[in-house]
Amino acid sequence: ILNVEQSPQSLHVQEGDSTNFTCSFPSSNFYALHWYRWETAKSPEALFVMTLNGDEKKKGRISATLNTKEGYSYLYIKGSQPEDSATYLCALLTGTASKLTFGTGTRLQVTL
Amino acid sequence: EADIYQTPRYLVIGTGKKITLECSQTMGHDKMYWYQQDPGMELHLIHYSYGVNSTEKGDLSSESTVSRIRTEHFPLTLESARPSHTSQYLCASMGDYLDGYTFGSGTRLTVV
Secondary structure, eight states: OOOOEEEOSEEEEETTOOEEEEEEOSOSOSSEEEEEEEOTTSOOEEEEEEOSTTOEEEETTEEEEEETTTTEEEEEESSOOGGGOEEEEEEEEETTTTEEEEOOOEEEEEEO | OOSEEEEOSEEEEOTTOOEEEEEEESSOOSEEEEEEEOTTSOOEEEEEESSTTOOEEOSSOOSOEEOOSBTTBOOEEESSOOGGGOEEEEEEEESSGGGOOEEOOOEEEEEO
16 A cells, blocks of 8 residues: 655644645655645645656645655645645555545644 | 535434435546545545446445446445444546546535
8 A cells, every 4th residue: 555644744834934745655656646735614626736757836826846756745835824724635646547545634724 | 616516515324324425526527436534534545436337446445335327426325334434435536637636525424
């Protein structure tokens, strides 16, 4: 079973702070790495899908990088806002059925 | 507007009852998935489907069963609910793997 680890487990920052989370995995034997944002009482929402070593993706104040050789991906949030409060999930896509294996997530809380 | 629908949103039911959790999507996706999440734990895949008449067990053993008679519909059934089935159940579908999963809003099941 693929082991996807995320750190930290939780994070509490002030509005305007920039922050980053880590997703680490043991091998490069996967098709893609996904990042999702999961707000309370809502569905997980896809943020980024990355496939190549060195991939960098950006959406507004949020960006992500992928390093398959060393087995990690970073998610960055610049100038955190209260609406960024959510759990951020990392997952690896494997197999012909395109199954996702998830980490436990990083829970971010942004306060004023 | 949600493209994948799960009902019910919350369910409290007695031990021994038969229950069916509904999941429907309007995107014409072939691949569909059921994930289970216990509090503080990661999402675990319990069932998936490549398409009509295809169902497979996921990485986490589950006493539930699924069916896929129509592309848009992927219900999950528990023949005899037990307190150990208390959990959150999330349904998802995927078209192109570069788009990521589309998740439903989940069913929070409590068996008393």
